[in-house]
Amino acid sequence: MRQIHVPTLPVLENVLGLSDEIVKNMLARMVLIRTAEEHIAQSVLEKQVFTPCHLYIGQEADAVGVCQALRDTDYVFSTHRSHGHFLAKGGKIEDLFAEIYCRETGCSGGRGGSMHLCDPKIGLLGSSSIVAGCLGIGLGPAFKSKLMGLDNVSVIFHGDCVPEEGVWHEALNFAAVKKLPVIFVCENNLYAASAALADRRVDDNIFEVAAAHGLPTEIVDGNDIFAVHKAATEAVQRARNGEGPQYIETRTYRWLGHVGPFDNIKEGLRDINELNFWKERCPIRNLERKLIETGVMTEQETEALHERTRKIVEDAQAKAVAASKPAPETLLHNVYRREV
Numbered sequence: 001m002r003q004i005h006v007p008t009l010p011v012l013e014n015v016l017g018l019s020d021e022i023v024k025n026m027l028a029r030m031v032l033i034r035t036a037e038e039h040i041a042q043s044v045l046e047k048q049v050f051t052p053c054h055l056y057i058g059q060e061a062d063a064v065g066v067c068q069a070l071r072d073t074d075y076v077f078s079t080h081r082s083h084g085h086f087l088a089k090g091g092k093i094e095d096l097f098a099e100i101y102c103r104e105t106g107c108s109g110g111r112g113g114s115m116h117l118c119d120p121k122i123g124l125l126g127s128s129s130i131v132a133g134c135l136g137i138g139l140g141p142a143f144k145s146k147l148m149g150l151d152n153v154s155v156i157f158h159g160d161c162v163p164e165e166g167v168w169h170e171a172l173n174f175a176a177v178k179k180l181p182v183i184f185v186c187e188n189n190l191y192a193a194s195a196a197l198a199d200r201r202v203d204d205n206i207f208e209v210a211a212a213h214g215l216p217t218e219i220v221d222g223n224d225i226f227a228v229h230k231a232a233t234e235a236v237q238r239a240r241n242g243e244g245p246q247y248i249e250t251r252t253y254r255w256l257g258h259v260g261p262f263d264n265i266k267e268g269l270r271d272i273n274e275l276n277f278w279k280e281r282c283p284i285r286n287l288e289r290k291l292i293e294t295g296v297m298t299e300q301e302t303e304a305l306h307e308r309t310r311k312i313v314e315d316a317q318a319k320a321v322a323a324s325k326p327a328p329e330t331l332l333h334n335v336y337r338r339e340v
């Protein structure tokens with residue numbers, strides 16, 4: 001394998017000239033995701049939450065950078081690691097917590113749990129616990145947009161394990177042949193469960209294989225929100241203009257283990273130096289430093305943002321705890337049942 005491509009510290013150049021207000025909103029969204037995940041991790045530790053939670057800490061710039069390039073009417077599909085995508089697309093924090101606590105007020109009515117978030121109001125049409133589960137499904141709305149001459153696009157987020165599934169090739173090929181308005185976003189965090197990328201592929205070449213299917217392809221520093229947002233904005237524009245599917249690979253890292261609240265260091269699944277290397281590339285802290293350096297925010301304002309967000313998250317969590325579980329007699333509601 002060629003050396004794994006790892007970014008230097010995030011460059012964080014606001015190349016698209018986003019206003020201070022937009023940049024602060026993007027930071028706030030990343031802080032919301034981080035804070036939500038920290039509270040979910042704690043609830044798992046305290047055995048308040050039983051749905052398996054695959055936490056997104058470290059990858060926040062991907063969801064926020066991409067979704068900031070979308071309209072409300074665009075669609076998003078997600079994976080088992082879905083909380084960040086839900087919040088980045090505009091999902092309500094109360095709806096997320098209620099779902100994770102399996103309450104009837106959750107976005108999926110308390111039936112999905114962490115891995116099966118669905119909220120058509122915000123364009124999140126599904127997330128799946130099946131690796132590559134949303135690849136084929138995500139092509140549906142894109143095909144509809146194409147057939148009906150609509151100008152909305154679909155984003156299909158997926159992990160670096162997905163290109164090892166056959167449906168990845170089928171989906172990319174079908175989208176390319178039909179010129180569908182879809183943006184595939186591969187969040188390459190270098191691991192699939194505990195298997196490292198270098199042990200699973202002969203080369204660090206996901207984006208190159210995607211290009212071989214005929215898709216314009218870009219690899220970006222996934223911890224640099226400006227780089228992710230620029231790549232997404234350009235890809236969305238091309239897809240909306242009828243130029244067909246696009247592929248973005250982001251290079252990032254998850255701070256916690258595959259599932260749950262632990263970092264898997266003492267189990268020997270990852271190396272502490274590797275984790276610390278990526279923590280230095282924290283997408284949130286580096287953006288905050290940049291905004292402080294350039295006079296857009298003060299240190300006190302960033303602290304106040306974290307404090308405000310903590311209250312919002314704790315309020316959503318308290319509401320979830322107090323909400324009812326789905327009534328047993330509604331068990332079969334929303335379940336497809338064939339009469340025989």
Ligand SMILES: Cc1ncc(C[n+]2csc(CCOP(=O)(O)OP(=O)(O)O)c2C)c(N)n1
Pocket residue numbers: 054080081129130131132158159160161162189191192193258
């Ligand atoms: C079809 C299928 N095979 C295997 C699994 C078990 N599994 C769950 S998540 C996962 C790894 C996913 O890795 P990646 O796509 O890189 O996403 P990440 O967890 O890193 O976000 C595997 C193998 C599954 N859920 N579905």
Ligand SMILES: [Mg+2]
Pocket residue numbers: 159160161187188189190191192193
């Ligand atoms: Mg991965």
